[in-house]
Amino acid sequence: MxxxxxxxxxxxxxxxxxxxxxxxxxxxxxxxxxxxxxxxxxxxxxxxxxxxxxxxxxxESPNKVKEPIGIVYLENSGESLLKSKENLVENDSSLGNTGEHKSRVLSAADDDVQSGGNTSEGGDHIEQVTTKSNENAHIEQVTDQVEREKDENGEESDEAAEINEESKALEEKKVNEDVTSGDKEENKEEVATVHVLPTVQKVEQTAETTPVEMQEEKRKEGPRGRGSRKVIDERQSNPPPMPDFRVRQMRDQLIRARVYQSLGPIRNNPHFIRELRLRVREVQRALGDATRDSQLPRNANDKTKAMEQTLAKAKQIQDDCSTVVKKLRAILQSTEEQLRAHKKQAMFLTQLAAKTLPKGLHCLPLRLSTEYYSLNSSQREFPNQEKLEDAKLYHYALFSDNILAASVVVNSTITHAKEPEKHVFHVVTDKLNYAAMRMWFLANPPGKATIQVQSVDEFTWLNASYSPVLKQLGSSSMIDYYFRTHRANSDSNLKFRNPKYLSILNHLRFYLPEIFPKLQKVLFLDDDIVVRKDLSALWAIDMKGMINGAVETCQESFHRFDRYLNFSNPLIAKNFNPRACGWAYGMNMFDLEEWKKQKITEVYHSWQKLNHDRQLWKLGTLPPGLITFWKRTFPLDKSWHVLGLGYNPNVDQKEIEHAAVIHYNGNMKPWLEIGMPRYRHYWSKHVDYDQVYLRECNINP
Structure with a gap:
C-alpha cells in the first residue's frame, strides 16, 4: 500500500x-x-x-525587418511616383548595409504599423500620388534612362531611341488628356484607393536595368497599344522554319560522310566503312530529288537519326580536326572548279538552244510552202493592196523569218486596235520563208487590217556596192569570225558570234526610207514582242524634230554606251559619252521625213565603213543604232515598251500589266523550250494551236 x-x-x-x-x-x-x-x-x-x-x-534586429506597406493613390495629388521612390530609397539607407534585396525599401517598422499611428509622418510609409503622376514618373524614369544611355555611348542606341519615342508619345497623350478634360478634372472628388503594389518594386528595378531589359519589361506589362510590336518581336525571335531544312541537313550529312570515307582511320576499319556506306545509300534513297521537306518520305527522319549516330562514331574514330579541315578545303576547291565548268557549259548550251530551230517550227514553213505552191496565181494575192502607201494610216514594219512569231505580233496588235481597218502591216522575210509566210497570212488573214509580205530579194537596190554592211557580211573574215568555235583566238563570249547577225533582215531597219519611200512615219516592231494595248496614239506624239522615238533603258547600269562601244578607241571616246543613256530596239517610231532631211542612212554607212575590222563595236545592230541616232532619239514613256522577258525572271508584274508592248529580248524566247513559263502565256494566248498546220507539225502550248 x-x-x-x-x-x-x-x-x-x-x-x-x-x-x-x-x-x-x-x-x-x-x-x-x-x-x-x-x-x-x-x-x-x-x-x-x-x-x-x-x-x-x-x-536580425527588429529595426531592420519591416513590413511591406501599401501606397495610397489620390487622383488629384501632385506628387509623382518617382519622388516617392526616391524618398523610400533615402529611408532605406538608414537600415545599414545588410546586402538585402532592393525590394525591402518599401518596408516599415512593425511597431509603427501596430501602433496605428499616422503613416504619412515623415513621408516614409504612405505616398499619395495620382494616376497621371504615375505616367509622369514612368516618362521621367524612361527619359532619364535614355539620357544615361546616350551619355555612356555618345549617341542614342536603337533601343534607347525607341524608348525615347515612346516616352514622348506618352507625354503628348497626357497633354491631350489635360486639354480635353478641362474643368471636369478640377471638380472631381478625391477618391483614395489603396493598392498594395509589388509593381513599385519593379519600377525601382527598372531604374537599374539596361534599355533592353526595360523594353522587355514594357512588352510584358505595357498597354494594349504595344501588342502589335510584341507580336512582331515574337515573330523575329521565332522565325518560321525553312521549308527545306531537313533536305539541307541530309545533304550536309552526305558531304560529311564522304569526307570521313576518304580518311585513313575510317578506311582501315572495314566494319565501320560498311556501316557508313549503308547509311549513305539509305539517305540518298530517302533524299532522291526532293527540294522541300514535304517531298521527303515518312522514314526520312529515321534515316537522318541513324546517319547522325554513325557520323558521331566516325568523329570518335577520326578525332584529328586538322585532317578533316584539309579534306573539306580540297572538296570546296574541287566544287568551285566544277561550278565554273558547269556555268561555262550552261552558257554554251543556252546559246546553242537559242540558235537552234525547234522541229515543229522547221516543219511549219515546209508544210506551208507546199500548200502555197499548190494555189493558182489569183489565190496568192492579199486584199486591200491600195492601202499600202496611204500615209494617213498606221503602218508597221516587221522583218522576220519566224512565221509563228510574226503571226503573234500581228494578232496581238489587231486584237487591241480600236480601229483595225486603219492598220497596215509590212512583213519582210527571206527567200526561204517567203512562200510559207504568204501562205500563213492567206490562210489566217488579220481581220480588217491590211497585210503585205515581201522578200528581201525584191529590193534590188540593196547590194554590196550600196551597203557596206552587205559587203562585210559576205566577206570570208566575217563568216570565219561568226562560225569558228575551236580557234585559240576566238572570242570567249558566244553572243558576239551569233550567226543571226549575218542575216540582212537584221540590218533592214537602217533602210526604212528606201523600203517605204511614200510613207511619213513607220512603227518598227521586232518579232519577239507582244502588243497589249492600242498603239495608234504613237503616231500623234510630237517628237520635236527627232528621228527615233524609243524607250530609254538607262535605269540599268549595263544599258549605257560604254557597254556596247569600245571607248578605248579614240574615235569613239572623242564623239560619244560613255555614260550616255541607251535605248532599246523592239518598238521604235521612225520619222522618215526627218530621216531623209538629216541623211541618216549616209551617217550609218560612214560608221559601218570605219568598223570594217570590228574595233568600234562587235555585237549586232544596237551599237550602230546608238551611234547613228546619237542626239536624234526622242525618249518615250517607259510604259510603251517593257523589256527583259527573255532573260529576267523578276520583271515587275505591274509594269507588265500596264505595258503597251512587252519584249522577250534575250535567249529565252517564248516559242523555245528554254522560255520562262512565267511569261509564256502572254505570248501563247495569241496562237491558235487548233490550226490545222500547227497540229500537223505537232506544235503544242
Whole structure:
C-alpha cells in the first residue's frame, strides 16, 4: 500500500506538475506580430519581458525587418511616383548595409504599423500620388534612362531611341488628356484607393536595368497599344522554319560522310566503312530529288537519326580536326572548279538552244510552202493592196523569218486596235520563208487590217556596192569570225558570234526610207514582242524634230554606251559619252521625213565603213543604232515598251500589266523550250494551236 502511494506521488510530480506549471507559463505568452499571426518574426519569440533567441535561425534586429506597406493613390495629388521612390530609397539607407534585396525599401517598422499611428509622418510609409503622376514618373524614369544611355555611348542606341519615342508619345497623350478634360478634372472628388503594389518594386528595378531589359519589361506589362510590336518581336525571335531544312541537313550529312570515307582511320576499319556506306545509300534513297521537306518520305527522319549516330562514331574514330579541315578545303576547291565548268557549259548550251530551230517550227514553213505552191496565181494575192502607201494610216514594219512569231505580233496588235481597218502591216522575210509566210497570212488573214509580205530579194537596190554592211557580211573574215568555235583566238563570249547577225533582215531597219519611200512615219516592231494595248496614239506624239522615238533603258547600269562601244578607241571616246543613256530596239517610231532631211542612212554607212575590222563595236545592230541616232532619239514613256522577258525572271508584274508592248529580248524566247513559263502565256494566248498546220507539225502550248 505504501509503495502504491509512493508511485502515485512520483507520477503526480513528474507528469501533472509540469503540465500545471507550463499552463501558467502560457498565460504570459505574447507575440510581436503585426499581421495577426502571419507576420511573426520566426527568429524572435518573447516570453513575458524576456526575449529568447533561436540559435537555428540567423538573427536580425527588429529595426531592420519591416513590413511591406501599401501606397495610397489620390487622383488629384501632385506628387509623382518617382519622388516617392526616391524618398523610400533615402529611408532605406538608414537600415545599414545588410546586402538585402532592393525590394525591402518599401518596408516599415512593425511597431509603427501596430501602433496605428499616422503613416504619412515623415513621408516614409504612405505616398499619395495620382494616376497621371504615375505616367509622369514612368516618362521621367524612361527619359532619364535614355539620357544615361546616350551619355555612356555618345549617341542614342536603337533601343534607347525607341524608348525615347515612346516616352514622348506618352507625354503628348497626357497633354491631350489635360486639354480635353478641362474643368471636369478640377471638380472631381478625391477618391483614395489603396493598392498594395509589388509593381513599385519593379519600377525601382527598372531604374537599374539596361534599355533592353526595360523594353522587355514594357512588352510584358505595357498597354494594349504595344501588342502589335510584341507580336512582331515574337515573330523575329521565332522565325518560321525553312521549308527545306531537313533536305539541307541530309545533304550536309552526305558531304560529311564522304569526307570521313576518304580518311585513313575510317578506311582501315572495314566494319565501320560498311556501316557508313549503308547509311549513305539509305539517305540518298530517302533524299532522291526532293527540294522541300514535304517531298521527303515518312522514314526520312529515321534515316537522318541513324546517319547522325554513325557520323558521331566516325568523329570518335577520326578525332584529328586538322585532317578533316584539309579534306573539306580540297572538296570546296574541287566544287568551285566544277561550278565554273558547269556555268561555262550552261552558257554554251543556252546559246546553242537559242540558235537552234525547234522541229515543229522547221516543219511549219515546209508544210506551208507546199500548200502555197499548190494555189493558182489569183489565190496568192492579199486584199486591200491600195492601202499600202496611204500615209494617213498606221503602218508597221516587221522583218522576220519566224512565221509563228510574226503571226503573234500581228494578232496581238489587231486584237487591241480600236480601229483595225486603219492598220497596215509590212512583213519582210527571206527567200526561204517567203512562200510559207504568204501562205500563213492567206490562210489566217488579220481581220480588217491590211497585210503585205515581201522578200528581201525584191529590193534590188540593196547590194554590196550600196551597203557596206552587205559587203562585210559576205566577206570570208566575217563568216570565219561568226562560225569558228575551236580557234585559240576566238572570242570567249558566244553572243558576239551569233550567226543571226549575218542575216540582212537584221540590218533592214537602217533602210526604212528606201523600203517605204511614200510613207511619213513607220512603227518598227521586232518579232519577239507582244502588243497589249492600242498603239495608234504613237503616231500623234510630237517628237520635236527627232528621228527615233524609243524607250530609254538607262535605269540599268549595263544599258549605257560604254557597254556596247569600245571607248578605248579614240574615235569613239572623242564623239560619244560613255555614260550616255541607251535605248532599246523592239518598238521604235521612225520619222522618215526627218530621216531623209538629216541623211541618216549616209551617217550609218560612214560608221559601218570605219568598223570594217570590228574595233568600234562587235555585237549586232544596237551599237550602230546608238551611234547613228546619237542626239536624234526622242525618249518615250517607259510604259510603251517593257523589256527583259527573255532573260529576267523578276520583271515587275505591274509594269507588265500596264505595258503597251512587252519584249522577250534575250535567249529565252517564248516559242523555245528554254522560255520562262512565267511569261509564256502572254505570248501563247495569241496562237491558235487548233490550226490545222500547227497540229500537223505537232506544235503544242
Amino acid at each position: 505504501i509503495s502504491r502511494r509512493l508511485v502515485l506521488f512520483l507520477l503526480f510530480i513528474t507528469v501533472v506538475s509540469p503540465l500545471v506549471l507550463f499552463t501558467e507559463r502560457l498565460g504570459t505568452f505574447t507575440t510581436s506580430s503585426a499581421n495577426e499571426g502571419f507576420g511573426e518574426e520566426i527568429s524572435t519569440v518573447s516570453f513575458g519581458s524576456e526575449t529568447d533567441k533561436l540559435n537555428a535561425v540567423q538573427q
